[in-house]
Amino acid sequence: MILDLRKYEDFPVRELLDIEPSQVRLFRDDVKKIISVLIDLSIQKSSEEYFCRSKITARVMLECSRCLEETLTELYETADFIICSANRTAVKDKDIVDDEDYVYYQGDELRVDLSDIVYQTLILALPMKPLCSETCRGLCPRCGMNLNTGxxxxxVKEPDERWRGLRNLFNQ
Ligand SMILES: [Zn+2]
Ligand SMILES: [Zn+2]
Known part of the structure; x- marks a missing residue:
């Protein structure tokens, strides 16, 4: 997932990057498949730093936490980051700087790998407990049948103890 800044002559730049899904891994068991990942990227250059704003949209198949069926989910999250030279150690000394917001290039390469940014952004966008629908009925705890299908x-309900006395009365 390499971004090559040398191909841009004028800034600001706006670019849509269509990422090959096989390049993205989300390391969560309930992410069954990544269908598409799109980065809407705006870059502004200021001296030797490149200020990037991105909107990342991904279509993924997630396993529903109740019924375990796969469900198509669209993830959306923004990420802002700054691309600068790894030589600019001065940047790291600023106490306000959160290192995670920086992506470094080596020497004059002007090439950076966006994999970490995309990974961290999409992990944040993933729901903790994916659902195929808010009203998903889940699986029967006894037989495992998917209760959305019938x-x-x-x-499932045990008879209420309070009825027993009455029932015994009738049975006499
Ligand atoms: Zn479900
Ligand atoms: Zn059952």
């Missing part, structure tokens, strides 16, 4: 024959 009803099983399990008696």
């Amino acid at each position: 009803r099983c024959n399990c008696r």
